[in-house]
Amino acid sequence: MAKNGILAVLITMVPCFLLVGLTRAQLSVDYYSKTCPNVEDIVRKEMISILSVAPSLAAPFLRLHFHDCFVRGCDGSVLLNSTKDNKAENEAPPNRSLRGFGSVERVKAKLEKACPNTVSCADVLTLMARDAVWLSKGPTWPVSLGRRDGRISIADETMQLPPPTANLTQLIQMFAVKGLDLKDLVVLSGAHTIGTTDCAAIKGRLYNFTGQNNLNDVDPFLDRNYIAKLRSKCSPTDTTTLIEMDPGSYKTFDLSYFKQVAKRRSAFHSDWALLTDSFTRAYVLKHVNGFESEFFQDFAESMIKMGNIGVLTGDQGEIRKKCSIVNY
Structure with missing residues (x-):
């Protein structure tokens, strides 16, 4: 940028x-x-x-x-x-x-x-x-x-x-209005080291990426072998099948996510977008090779920062008795 x-x-x-x-x-x-x-x-x-x-x-x-x-x-x-x-x-x-x-x-x-x-x-x-x-x-x-x-x-x-389809410019702007900077963006993206997503969130990368309506119309920034693997699980009409965000390590909070991003095997286009900026790319590539304690410290700091966004305090808002409904 x-x-x-x-x-x-x-x-x-x-x-x-x-x-x-x-x-x-x-x-x-x-x-x-x-x-x-x-x-x-x-x-x-x-x-x-x-x-x-x-x-x-x-x-x-x-x-x-x-x-x-x-x-x-x-x-x-x-x-x-x-x-x-x-x-x-x-x-x-x-x-x-x-x-x-x-x-x-x-x-x-x-x-x-x-x-x-x-x-x-x-x-x-x-x-x-x-x-x-x-x-x-x-x-x-x-x-x-x-x-x-x-x-x-x-x-x-x-x-x-x-959104998972966002490019880096969009991500930077959306994080910035919340008081989060470029480092927070790449660090918090590391949360994708755990969890799953559904086919609905990624099928746009696998089928009809630019509207050409042919089988070769895929996200060019997604590894071809990984495309084949994802297509074996997600059909063009499947919206519910779950895909591991960090294959083989999706229940463990670790550095594997950065390895997937570096290989262009991340689930979201927004994850790949981290490779398009010199700072975020350098952060990804550094943590492919280790430095887990540094990432853990960075993640903790960014989570603390995120947890303070626009909070209500004092006599603002309320203390709900049940989280799904307001008090009456």
């Missing part, structure tokens, strides 16, 4: 960083020390129980947190159900494949029993995402707490979510 283009993006980021800085000051790691001192232990115990039975839910919990923070900030709005007068975020196309809502309610119910009307769903989701990474053999990090729950969830606002 041209230097002038990067400068323009960085200029747009300034107000967002100011916002993040202001909200971070109102969160603290000991926020519930008096009102719910065992909050992290309760969440961790439930997460161990949930993932021992369904380890494939680790990535969905992380994805829920990401999708929550990118729309209205980290306020639990992705967890709200639609009403007769409003279509909520979780019914919008980018969110229809989200999973783990029932588990979030399970953890929230445990906390309601221990500390009624105290811990927000936004904080629950943030803690669950952190523990999902740690229980997948990834890093852990201190989570500042004190988020409040939003009362608004609008399906159309999910247009702010980076």
Whole structure:
């Protein structure tokens, strides 16, 4: 990307960083020390129980947190159900494949029993995402707490979510308006080291990529052998079959994702796009060869940063009794 283009993006980021800085000051790691001192232990115990039975839910919990923070900030709005007068975020196309809502309610119910009307769903989701990474053999990090729950969830606002078809310019702009920089972009993309996606999200790379309507019309930046492998699993009409984001290592948080990107075998076009910028490409190639502790530290820092996007604090919002509905 041209230097002038990067400068323009960085200029747009300034107000967002100011916002993040202001909200971070109102969160603290000991926020519930008096009102719910065992909050992290309760969440961790439930997460161990949930993932021992369904380890494939680790990535969905992380994805829920990401999708929550990118729309209205980290306020639990992705967890709200639609009403007769409003279509909520979780019914919008980018969110229809989200999973783990029932588990979030399970953890929230445990906390309601221990500390009624105290811990927000936004904080629950943030803690669950952190523990999902740690229980997948990834890093852990201190989570500042004190988020409040939003009362608004609008399906159309999910247009702010980076699509899997995005190029690097689009990704940089979408991350920048949330106060996240180029390093955050490549680091947080590393979350694709765990989890699956469905054929609906990738078939555009495999069939009719540019509208030519022939079998050779594929994403030219996807490895040809990998195309054949993906086509064996995804037909042109298949939208439900699940594909591992990091084949052979999709339940373990590690460096394998970067190896897949370097080989042009990543599932999303947005993953391949990391190779089109000198900084993000260098980061990918460096971590093909190791430096896991550095990536883990970087990921922890970027997750802390993301978890502070647009949070509600003080007397803003509410503390929901159930995560799927607002209080009445």
